[in-house]
Amino acid sequence: MPEITINLAVGRTDEQKTAVMRDISDAxxxxxxxxxxxxxxxxxxxxxxxxxxxxxxxxxxxxxQAK
Amino acid sequence: MPEITINLAVGRTDEQKTAVMRDISDAxxxxxxxxxxxxxxxxxxxxxxxxxxxxxxxxxxxxxQAK
Amino acid sequence: MPEITINLAVGRTDEQKTAVMRDISDAxxxxxxxxxxxxxxxxxxxxxxxxxxxxxxxxxxxxxQAK
Amino acid sequence: MPEITINLAVGRTDEQKTAVMRDISDAxxxxxxxxxxxxxxxxxxxxxxxxxxxxxxxxxxxxxQAK
Amino acid sequence: MPEITINLAVGRTDEQKTAVMRDISDAxxxxxxxxxxxxxxxxxxxxxxxxxxxxxxxxxxxxxQAK
Amino acid sequence: MPEITINLAVGRTDEQKTAVMRDISDAxxxxxxxxxxxxxxxxxxxxxxxxxxxxxxxxxxxxxQAK
Structure with a gap:
């Protein structure tokens, strides 16, 4: 506790995902x-x-966006 | 806001999923x-x-069901 | 199946919530x-x-918004 | 880990909810x-x-159901 | 109703997942x-x-853990 | 996008909840x-x-814990 679930579109690197989860944990x-x-x-x-x-x-x- | 999460078994086409999400958005x-x-x-x-x-x-x- | 979960801020009437859930069910x-x-x-x-x-x-x- | 979220309509007693959560934990x-x-x-x-x-x-x- | 969502890391067998879902259903x-x-x-x-x-x-x- | 859902037991102040959500948003x-x-x-x-x-x-x- 607490439990955090993040809905995200694919496309981020593992490094990005680790960094954001670490900051959430710290918060x-x-x-x-x-x-x-x-x-x-x-x-x-x-x-x-x-x-x-x-x-x-x-x-x-x-x-x-690609246009 | 609002955020909608749908739990679904695999097996639908992208067309089906797009159509249902579009109707939800409209609603x-x-x-x-x-x-x-x-x-x-x-x-x-x-x-x-x-x-x-x-x-x-x-x-x-x-x-x-296949029986 | 399927199961839909909607995250929503408080403030809508029961009529609004019923209408939106009915349209989602229909979709x-x-x-x-x-x-x-x-x-x-x-x-x-x-x-x-x-x-x-x-x-x-x-x-x-x-x-x-109230300003 | 794991994290379990249960969507439930109101109306159960604390005893019912405790019993069901305990069985889930045991499982x-x-x-x-x-x-x-x-x-x-x-x-x-x-x-x-x-x-x-x-x-x-x-x-x-x-x-x-009450009818 | 009720709807149960389980957040789980990959790595369990289908047999393990079936067994745990069956016990939850029974509970x-x-x-x-x-x-x-x-x-x-x-x-x-x-x-x-x-x-x-x-x-x-x-x-x-x-x-x-592997160390 | 992204959408974050936090499962939390009651008991935190609005200040605590605002601070944690702001840090998550920043991350x-x-x-x-x-x-x-x-x-x-x-x-x-x-x-x-x-x-x-x-x-x-x-x-x-x-x-x-109170004991």
Whole structure:
């Protein structure tokens, strides 16, 4: 406790994911007074076709950004 | 905001998933008065062996339906 | 199956929430070929102090909008 | 690890919720070889108006069962 | 209803996952008075690089245990 | 995107929750290259009776710590 679940589109490196999870863990320890060992974080990565924002899938959004 | 997470067994096409997410996005905009850009949807797909209903995995359920 | 979880800030009426859940249920039946009885939706509502976007809690965002 | 989240309509007693969480914890220890201390379970309870199955909110479903 | 989501690092066999889901399903039926058919369970498995506990990814934790 | 959901037992102040969410938001911006406005965080707080760790509810754990 606490348990953190992150919904994320695929595409980040392991280094990026490790860094963000480490900062989240540190924030929990610093502000909530829990032990690091009690903080559990999981990133649930979705393929671009399984995620939508603004009415467009991330496949569509990526294609638009590439234009 | 709002954020929608969908737990789904694998097996749908990208077209099916896009269509269902688009309708969900539209429903949020229509009924909750939010902007489309604020609606985020993610489908977390599980292999058939990672999902159970009625005390049977979806591997077992699919095998029964095929009989 | 499928199971839908919606993260939402408090403040919507029951009528709004029912309408959006009904449209989501319909979209699942229409596009994924599942029975309505198999579609389960839950809205997890958070107090404004328990939600953040753009680095500001929804308490702060609401206060800014009221200006 | 593992972390279990349960989506549930309100209405169960603390005794019922404790019993079901204890059995889940035991199952994790028994079958996955983890320590009990590593199993974390949270029940996210929703008011009946925040949950839908079969195209009907649990307010509607309860009213029908009462007939 | 109820819907159970399990966050788990990869590495368990299908037999282990089936056994733990079956026990969870049984516990729901026994203690909450629901029908087995109404209990839905999904395991969201994360690669070891997508999960952290105690400030270390499960890649790091596994490497330490192997020493 | 990304969307972060935090499962937490009740008992923290709004100040604590704001501080931890702000650090998480900052970490996402810093390490993943997203805009702050795209980071959404929700804390789902559970009553102590709705949460278990180590085979004991947080009601039981709190009672033990008070001894």
């Amino acid at each position: 929990m320890v610093k502000h909530l007074g829990v032990k690091a060992e009690d903080v559990v974080i999981q990133i649930n990565e979705a393929p671009l076709a399984n995620k939508m924002k603004g009415g467009k899938t991330f496949v569509e959004r990526k294609a638009e | 949020m905009v229509k009924h909750l008065g939010v902007k489309a850009e604020d609606v985020v949807i993610q489908i977390n797909e599980a292999p058939l062996a990672n999902k159970m209903k009625g005390g049977k995995t979806f591997v077992e359920r699919k095998a029964e | 699942m039946v229409k596009h994924l070929g599942v029975k309505a009885e198999d579609v389960v939706i839950q809205i997890n509502e958070a107090p404004l102090a328990n939600k953040m976007k753009g680095g500001k809690t929804f308490v702060e965002r609401k206060a800014e | 994790m220890v028994k079958h996955l070889g983890v320590k009990a201390e590593d199993v974390v379970i949270q029940i996210n309870e929703a008011p009946l108006a925040n949950k839908m199955k079969g195209g009907k909110t649990f307010v509607e479903r309860k009213a029908e | 729901m039926v026994k203690h909450l008075g629901v029908k087995a058919e109404d209990v839905v369970i999904q395991i969201n498995e994360a690669p070891l690089a997508n999960k952290m506990k105690g400030g270390k990814t499960f890649v790091e934790r596994k490497a330490e | 996402m911006v810093k390490h993943l290259g997203v805009k702050a406005e795209d980071v959404v965080i929700q804390i789902n707080e559970a009553p102590l009776a709705n949460k278990m760790k180590g085979g004991k509810t947080f009601v039981e754990r709190k009672a033990e």
